[in-house]
Each structure stands twice: as structure tokens, then as C-alpha cells.
Amino acid sequence: MRFLIKILILALSVMPASLLAQETDDDVLRDALWTRLASSKPPNRPSVGLALSGGGARGFAHTGVLEALEYAGFPVDYVSGTSIGAVIGALYASGSTVPELWKFGRDARELKLAKDFKSIKLLGLLMTDRLITPTYTNRFIEERLGGLTFENLKKPFACSAMDLRTGEKIVFTEGPLAIAVRASSNLPGIFPPVHYRHRYLVDGGVVDFIPIEEAKQLGADWVLASVARTASRRQPENVLMSLLQVIDIRGSLLALSAEKEAGFVIKPEVGDLTVADFERCEEAGEAGLLEATRRLDSARESLLIYSAPRLAESLAGAATGLKK
């Protein structure tokens, strides 16, 4: 009996090795190769783009995705975004940290961004025959991005909008940032078009829900897309919410074909959140973190498989030791 107890104690004392022993050969290979990829810079590895979709308040899920990517040391060389993806992408590209992005989510609730959407009364629209200025949204963007230009961002960034007169997709990669982001997130039919460079610009989500191509045009070899997909089955409460839902559904349909161009897609499940639920941004962010965590190993593997031959090319010149 005593012998058995000793054996048990001995077995328990070697337990610490057991957690790592549970790893498979695949895990060991992936984690080791990943350290090389995460600490390399292009051209020693492919350049990586991050494309953030539209989706209104649901798009705050991108913040959670960014947090998970940061934990993994996932390289992001280029950023592109549409609508809310443009807002979060611009903040991230300007150097905002992930905790700061979470704070913006809390601010969005306190700054009553939802008011821009939910307080709109159809009767008022009809009586005044005038579109409504998204005061809170504009203030939010101006306070955080006003004065910045694409050229002085920490990471190259692109965002898209649509010219309401021609239906053309307009991609911004230079000039003042705030107005481009405002245009990219400007709801058509409710908010007046943003008049900029002789164009009348509205939300890019109408023509380009997930800007994968834009990230590639910036220079990305491989693109990870974060898509805040439509999941709300809530009955729209009013005409405005119906319009938002139609735009959102159309965006999701556009995303389906665009996604095929991405190296990897993360689609956070944001439950019954609607595009206008800005008071629930943090909930969306948490959903993003959950989903990204769940899919992260697959995302890393996907990028490693794409990168492996190029990573190997750089090994011959990497020796720090004596003998190659």
C-alpha cells in the first residue's frame, strides 16, 4: 500500500511535464515555426493584411479579434476597413492599442452613438424632407482621427466608400483620414452624403462589405478577414431598422464572394446584436475575442502553410551560432 502511495506521489510530482506532453507533434512544429514567422519582417515572410468588414455595432467584434491576434503575435502589415471596420481599422492603424479600442467601445455607449440611429423618427424625416446629421458619430470620429492623414499612420491603411451618384467604389489611401472614415461609415438614405473631392459619398458597405482587395492593393500577400456577419433574427422595430437590416444583409451577401479571396476568415457570432446596438459594443467585442481564440490555431496554420517555403529561404542566412 505504502509503495502504491509512493508511486502515486511520484506520478503526481512529474505531472508538470504532462501538460506540455499533451501537445502533439503538429503543435510543437506549428508553435516553433510560428515564433520564426512572428519575429520576421517582410520580405523574409509574406506581408499580411487585415481586412475589417462593416456591420455597425456588431463590427466592434473586430476589437476582440485584434486582441486575440495580438496575443498570438500575429503580424499585421496592412489594414483595410469598411464602415465600422474603417473606424476600428483607422484607430488601430493610427497606433491605438487594443485596451484603447475597448475603451472606445465603452465610449461609444457613453457618447450615445446609438442615438444617431435609434432616435430617428420617420415622421420627422418626412416632414422636414431633410436627412439627419449623425452628430455623435461625427464627433466620435473627429475627436479621435481629426488631424490625422493616411500618410502619417503607423500602418498603411485603406478604407472604401461609394459615390452615391455613380455607384462607384471609392478607395481612400491618402489625404485626411477623418473625412474618409466618415464617408466609409455614412449610412445612405438617412444621413446626408459626405461631400468630398467632388463626390457624394456614402457607406462603403453597400459595394464592398469586406475590403480584401484593398488590403492586397496596399501590398498584402495574404489577408486575414474579420467579418461581423448578419445573425440578428430580430424583427426590425421601424422603417429605419428595416433599411439598416437590408443594407446589412446585402453586405453579408457581398462578403460571401469576397471572402474567397482571403487567406483566412474569422466570423464572430454576435448573437442578436443589430447594427445599431452601440450600447452593446463590448458584447460584440467579447464575441470577437471568443471566436478568434477558437480559430486562431487554424489561422496560424493557414499562414504558416502559405509562408513556409519563403521562411525556409531565410534560414540559411539566419545562423547566430558557429556551425551551419
Next chain:
Amino acid sequence: MKFAFIILLLLFPAPRASAFLFGGAREERAAIKLAEMRLAFEAGDCLSALEISSAFIMEKPSAAMREEAYGYMGRCYETSGSTDKAINMYKLAIGLYPENVLFASRLALIYNKAGFPEKAVPLFLKVLSIKTDELDANLGLARAYAALGFLSRAKDFYSRAVVLQDFRQSSSLEEYALCMLRKRDWPEAIFIAGKGAALQPKSAFWPQVGARVSAGQGKYFKAALAIEEAVKLGPSRRLRLERALYLLLDGRLRLAIEAADRELAEDGSDALASIVKAIALHSLGRKEDAAPYFAKAAGGGPFTAKIAGAFLADNRAEAEDSCKK
């Protein structure tokens, strides 16, 4: 005399009335059953404890007694594998005794073990709002957050838990270190590895953590040295191949090939050793020599096979390009 009789008459019904109103005899019987349950539970005899519980409940005991009994019953259901019953018991008890941290804590632990960390989180938070230094709740919450990917939050509660344990519980230190590796929080991972190594100087785990911290920062020379230390403490094929990988990533390709060859001499079909050798040969420009090893690696796990496939496809594309030229 008459007065004394009246007094006696007045006093006499008192206990009987109390028995009628408050079930005194039942309370006494319930107290006895509860004591029996307690003894059985403490002796690890859950079967008896659960048997007694039926008789105990029949006595309609007081809320305070039921509270104690539910604790024994819930844990006995857990021990006997009746997790559903334990969950129902704890849910009922949480509703009745919201201030009792045991029920929320046990239920949260069940949820954590069953793979529902999202259900465990609010329960652990509730426990910690009542008792901040509850060790199991701190550790459980850390695990739940780590499982969900909330690594910064997990760090807060792991750090509290290991401090509450005075850094003397190796399994908690190990979990914490792994969480910090995932978070790429190198200073914290190294700090915990130091504590772990002090507690278990002969464990290979801690130098392995050190090696991964170095590798995570691209310092492969240092990583290889640390993993050599781990190999000395607990030699294993996996550790030796992890060392081979660090040699490869450090660009010491011939040493990596030698290390892989040693494993291939043991097992010629070793996919991990094959991919190490294949990548090293490929990097040296010996692509034809690498091809058979990539082919061998394709028989490994799904990821190893795909990596091997990527190199083979790259070689084919290169060959086709040179043909076209």
C-alpha cells in the same frame, strides 16, 4: 395547590405546542440524520450520505440544516458521477442561499470541467464578490478566462491564485506559465518559470518554458541552450526534436540535420524528424535531397503533412518554371 396545578398545566403544553408548531422532535431527528450525513461524508462514504439524505429530507429540517446537507449531497453527487443531479442541487441551493459561496463555486467548477467556461465565469465572479481570497474560485476563474481567450483577465486571477498558494503549488504555476506563453507575456512567464524551477529543480518543464520564452522572442541560440537543459533533466524524443527545431530556426542547419538524423535512426518514419531534416536540406539548397524527407513527413499529422505539401508544391512549381524557360 390549585395555583401550582394551574402553573403546571400552563407549562406542560408548552413543549408539546412547540413540537406542534416548530416540529421540535423532527428537528432533533433531522439533526441526528445531518450528523450522520456529515460523518459519512467526512469518511468518504457518499453512498451512505446520500441514503441518509432521503430520510433527512423527510423530516422537513430547517433551512440552516438543509443548507449544510445540500453541500454534502451536491459533492456526493459529483463524486458518484451524477453530475446532472449535482448541477440541479447546486442551482436550487444557489437560489435558496445566495450568500453561500460553496454552491456557486462547486457549480462553476463543474461547468469548467465540463467545458462550459462561459457559464462558470459569472458564478466565480459572484463567489469572489463575496470572498475575494477564495482560492478555488480565483483559480477556476483564471482557467475559465484562459479557456475563453480572455488572457489578460486570466492573468489577474492566476496571479492572485499563485500568491494565495504562496507559489507552492506546481500545477497552478504550470498552468499560469502556459497561459503567459500563450499571451506572449515573456517577463511574467519567466518570473513564474523561476518560481516553478525553485519548487521543482529537477523538472524539465521549467527550462522548457524558458526555451519557449526565448524562441518566442526569436532568440533561438538561447532557446536551444535552455532546451538542452530540459533534455538533461527529462530526456525525451519530443524535447530532442524541439531542440532540433530551434537549431533549424537559428540557421544552424547541419546541426539540425544531425539532431534529426539521430531520431530517424531510432524511427525511420518519424514525421517530425523528417520535416526538420527536409526543411534544413531545402534551406541549404539541396531540394532534391529534401524531397524524400518531405514525402515521409507527409505521413505525419495534418499540419506537418500540409507543410510538407507546401514545400513539395513549391518545388514542383519551380521545376515547371525552369522547364518553361
